[in-house]
Amino acid sequence: MPVVLALVATAAAVIGFVFWSTNNIDQRAIERQTTMVTQVLQSKRDALLKDQGGVAIWDEAVLHADRTFDREWVHANMGLWMHSFFGHDRSVLLDAQNRPLYLMEEGKAAPTSRFQNIASGVMPLVQQLRTLIAAGQLDDFLVGRTEAPPTVCDFALVNGQPAIVGISPIVSNTRTLAHVPGSESLMVSVRFLGADTVSEMMEQYLIDDAAFVRTPSADPDRISYPVINQAGRFVAFFEWTGDRPGRLMLGHTVPVLVAVILAGAVLFLLLLRKLRSSSAALQEGRRLAEHEAAHDKLTGLPNRTNFDAHLARILREQKAPGTSIALLMLDLDRFKQVNDTLGHQAGDDLIRSVGERIRLVVGTDVMVARLGGDEFAILAVTHNRPFDAMAVSDRIIETIGRPFDLGHFKAHVGVSIGIVEDNAAAAEPRELVRKADIALYEAKASGRNRAMVYEEHMNELLQLQHTIEGELRAALNRNDQLSVAFQPLVDQKSRKVIGAEALARWYHPKYGQISPGRFIPVAENTGLIEYLGEFVLRRACELGASAPGRTIAVNISPTQLRNPYFSNQVFDILHQTGMRPVDLELEITESILLDDENISGQNLRTFRAAGIQIALDDFGTGYSSLSYLKRYPVDRIKIDRSFVSQLAEGHVSVAITQAIVTLAHAMDIEVTAEGVESEKQATILGKLGCNTLQGFLFSGAVLPAKITTIFADPANAPERRRRLRTHAA
Incomplete structure (x- = not known):
């Protein structure tokens, strides 16, 4: 297996390098052609x-x-x-x-x-x-x-x-x-x-x-x-x-590489067949196959099949009075960022270390299983004595929260835990797992890195999510519930309002004002985010058309950006409303940057080529922002309010914010600070070089009529017209 993995890794690395090189050649050729077209049209x-x-x-x-x-x-x-x-x-x-x-x-x-x-x-x-x-x-x-x-x-x-x-x-x-x-x-x-x-x-x-x-x-x-x-x-x-010389070169290179790799694979298979001819090798292979069928290869822990069979057997056999069962479902927090940032090998090392730490906490008398990905389960059966699931969970959270040493890097993750406890004689396997999953979902929804014990009202909350989905579908077909509010963007130096961020609002006639934190995740999980996003974008562009020279920022989701027709939708709305592309700013999160889909990157490049600005929201809260900024250049980064709220002389957040601003300005990127609530914070941000401020110190989100009045105030008259980008991004 190590030889197979080495051959596959080598082949993948060689082919990947060829594709990367040819793609770079094509990209430079496209840039030259675009420059030539610009000059020709001008001439x-x-x-x-x-x-x-x-x-x-x-x-x-x-x-x-x-x-x-x-x-x-x-x-x-x-x-x-x-x-x-x-x-x-x-x-x-x-x-x-x-x-x-x-x-x-x-x-x-x-x-x-x-x-x-x-x-x-x-x-x-x-x-x-x-x-x-x-x-x-x-x-x-x-x-x-x-x-x-x-x-x-x-x-x-x-x-x-x-x-x-x-x-x-x-x-x-x-x-x-x-x-x-x-x-x-x-x-x-x-x-x-x-x-x-x-x-x-x-x-x-x-x-x-x-x-x-x-x-x-x-x-x-x-x-x-x-x-x-x-x-x-x-x-x-x-x-x-486009003239793509790299693709032409690729057509000549790949067949040769594939032939060489196939030849090596054939030689290896012949050798493997020879080695497996002995009966001892066949017997060892059978034993290993039986073990692997019931255990996870990476951690050596029981896998999902083994876990399901063990849970069903326990509930079937443990009928004695006083027998209780505790099921803990675990899911790592921020594992994807570590995997994407440090690579899959580091991710595998992390999963292996997590399994070892869990085993050290619970001991050998309790079943620990890896269900797949970054999901684990703990199954404890006790007779006439309690199993303190919450105390065990607290120790696991504390243990997993310690840094993981992955070669030259240290990784930090958390863990969310869902707990269900029941009488073994009355429990049913599927219902037990379902309740533990509901408790795990609630732990994640409550802020992650915590444990939650299943209660019946959690099932009601889950049903509420389905209710919100149905009501949101109905609201999207009406025009009297959903609206858009605008929070002003303030120039740090002049303290003038230079634009606004569009924010979705929902007032339900039965449930009243519904928080965006409640309905936007539902929209993202159910596919409604594209319809909601189009609604917000259209309202924002209608305002932008009436206020040329003002920056109107709109949040877009990864789902929207992955749609190959999203750029057409944006340009259609700009054309219908009359808003200038240069006045529109699309805010993305770093989860989009982690997305390696070609469609997302193509949409971003199309927007920047047309003059639309790109802002990276909640900067500094993840793991991959710095390494992905060069792949998808942005025009602005927004410092998360978690840093701004802690700004004070001598506090570490000042140094972090200064580093972010210095990095951004070195890359010709402007910086906006979110959540500014005091003049002291605004003063510190001004000294650090932030370009734009946003927060309750200046204004919360207001109705379109109010933001129009703010724009019309002579005190907020724009000092200069924003420079149009004329080159292809």
Whole structure:
């Protein structure tokens, strides 16, 4: 077996390294392609203005298109020229009142009434240019203070299609023709980002199978680049099939590796077959098989099959009066973090050590079994004398709470215990295990690392969970119970409200206000969290759309992030509500970072590429935050309130918080402190360098109308606009 494990581990390590290397190669290739697409789109936008300037900034254009309108001259020298030589799809001449005098569509003069088809995408930019002219920028050009007149060029949706729109005033290039302020005509050029543009980019830059789309594809082979205009509005995605040299190399490498591994496996099997030819080996193998069928391989303790059989036999045979039975179900707390952080070998060593410690506490007269994973059971049978299950549990909790020495690391775990005691003559195996499981569930729900004895009301609480599930399903189909409250986010330096965190609230007509701590875990365990999360996200985006420049934070669950269509849902809500992606902040927990699913990582990268911020909530309460920050970069970490509540001069929490802030700032990550309840805490956090504060010192969660009033207060006016992220994450 050690040889088998060594061969498997070696093969897995080699193949894993190959996959890791090729994935890195592909990732760097994708980053280069994304940078190239950014530069190409920028150059096309610049080229449109340059093309347009050769016609609009021209004495002849002033004479034939502005002072007097010569339709034939305009068509030949402006509309037809721009289409034939530069590929512009639409050209429009607007008078001083923004009325269309001439319209070119695909190289042909068209009725000016059809300007309405493109007006919604063009007129905001026209108004922007009129504002620049009214501010005197055109006069600056005409008197020689500037080298070029004011122009506007940006990405926009024109008649439902992504396009580049450029607008220039019709002015004299020699500056010799008189100009009356406010009388200038405008030339509008539109080039759609359609099939022709895509074909040009594919031919010139060797991009494969490209297209402009409104919704990113779920195909992992497709690369999506968000096209965002200067106002921060989403226009479209540019998608193409990425060049993945690593995958090509992988196709040549893996077959060779597999062949070598298979050859080694065949040789080993032949040797094994030879060794097992002796009768002594067969007899030893039979004995070991019988033992392993009833015992856990890792700890040597009885396994679940052995435990179930032993429990049934005890309850069947122990019929004497005064015989009592005590069943303890144990489940380790925080074992997954240790396993994920230090590796499965360390996790196995920990399980083995836990079994040894439990055995030392209870002795050899009591059955200790490992039921699987990090679950254990203790079964004690006594005759005419009590078994103090709670005292034994306290000793186990104290023993398991001591550090475990795992090679070069020390691990800390806890244990939750459910206890049931009964008369052996009247007990039934399944009912006994069910009651112990209920007590264990209640121990975990009460804060973990404790023991709970089964009581009948615990069964009622479990039934209450089912009741909450049913009522929550009904509430999600109504609009009069669930709501969203918002807790302000405060800038540490200026003490201004810069945003808010969205928090779910549920008022039931029969049960009153139901705590989120009660219904959100139920939603996560029953699959309702996606519907609840969509409800909260939509309400948050509706508020964010009415308060541009404010950060609106929304918590998302691992279940939502694992959904391959979650990114589409977020972008649909942003589009429907009109909220800017750059104002949205999605809060995740480190359990998502521990999740190695490709879908979760792809969703995070898509959000960051579109400008959505990512915050890591409850930072410092787990085991894996530091090692996973580089894999999934975040924009903000939130220090858990358990650290903030203990802040005082000289307290160890100050040093821990300082270390977190220093680490975050070194990685260009902002820091928010939760649960700030006193000015003393706020002062210490300010000295430590926290960027944002949140807590009852400033405000609890308030209704949307109240947070809107807070945003509208001039004292909370934003000092600067948040910088948009323009690169792919």
